Amino acid sequence: MSAKTKLPTGQEAIAVKGWIGAHKWLLLRRASQVFFLALFLLGPWFGIWWVSGTLAGSRTFGVLPLTDPLVMAQSLLAGHRPELTALTGAVIVLAVYALIGGRVYCSWVCPINPVTDAAHWLHDRLGLPKGWQPKRHTRLWVLGMVLLVSALTGVIAWEVVNPITMLHRGLVFGMGATWGLVAAIFLFDLLVARRGWCGHLCPVGAFYGLVGAKSLVRVSARQRSACDDCMDCFAVCPENHVISPALRGKQGDTPLILSPDCTNCGRCIDVCSVDVFTFTHRFDDRLSEPGDTATPNVADKAA
Structure with a gap:
């Protein structure tokens, strides 16, 4: 556990990303919900069918x-x-x-x-x-x-x-x-x-x-090595049991959140100040680990 677990949820992310950056996916979700609801109400309320x-x-x-x-x-x-x-x-x-x-x-x-x-x-x-x-x-x-x-x-x-x-x-x-x-x-x-x-x-x-059990769009804990144990992702996730397998996985375990319970709400991405999480697809199981170096190109090898 980190001392950061005592901080209010999302506070560190707000300090690093700003309020909008730490609520980006939440704001987009609310806009999406209002948009779909408005589409259905345009007809009966305003005659725009x-x-x-x-x-x-x-x-x-x-x-x-x-x-x-x-x-x-x-x-x-x-x-x-x-x-x-x-x-x-x-x-x-x-x-x-x-x-x-x-x-x-x-x-x-x-x-x-x-x-x-x-x-x-x-x-x-x-x-x-x-x-x-x-x-x-x-x-x-x-x-x-x-x-x-x-x-x-x-x-x-x-x-x-x-x-x-x-x-x-x-x-x-x-x-x-x-x-x-x-x-x-x-x-x-x-x-x-x-x-x-x-x-x-x-x-x-x-x-x-x-x-959606086999759907393409997934959240990945690609930068899980950067996790500072603040626990904010667990605090905001509506289905927080889906996080552990990806975030706490052993070497070789996929960083993808593959549970069909995941709602792809993006709140774990929002509140993470060290950008552990990202949206990707189910075939992208790349990990960013400390000490990783770029693969040398052909010219470098020839040199």
Whole structure:
């Protein structure tokens, strides 16, 4: 452990990079979340129908269909016969998230993410205890139950209570009881289980984690030899168990964070003052170690 662990999380990164540099990926994520939400609200609020629908199913510029593949899976199990455009939209979304990382949806698109992040921020500020922590595979059981209930009832089960879809509809037609659901998720993460909703219960996150298990976009602890044990990356990571294998790996172990639980949020990159982490792809397992020297070129060898 380093004496730096006693410093407030991210303070050293702010001193080295400046406030914006130490929050770059967080700011980009918030901008992305606002952007996607705004696209869906342009139509009902201002009559600009670039995108119609919700994250469950939409059409962009009247041409490109996009369908949540989890909704499609429930629909098929429920015995519904979807239109070809809906199937096409599900395949497109599935392919994109399989390529870039399924849980990118959780950190870069999902409008509930800022709610749970705010709960975690307040939880830390108030110094509240960790609370009840359900097993991380609980969300897989919830996902299985959602699919089973859809198959048994003929209903797209999760959409009945999905806070993401309900929030979208609430912003268009009036929040009403949706405020209660959003508040319940906030209070659950604040008072009951730290990072409980996204990290342990949400079946959408479980589904996209499976989708992106072999995705290309990865975070790498390429400069792990420079780690000063400040522990800030563990403090900010919403799935901090994914960091150790890459950061604490032995000689020859990959520096890539390969766990499908990683959301590619980039906060570990933000708060690291010595730039241990970087975005890369799953085939880039290079390490920067002390004493590394540049490989001599042909001219040097000839000399």
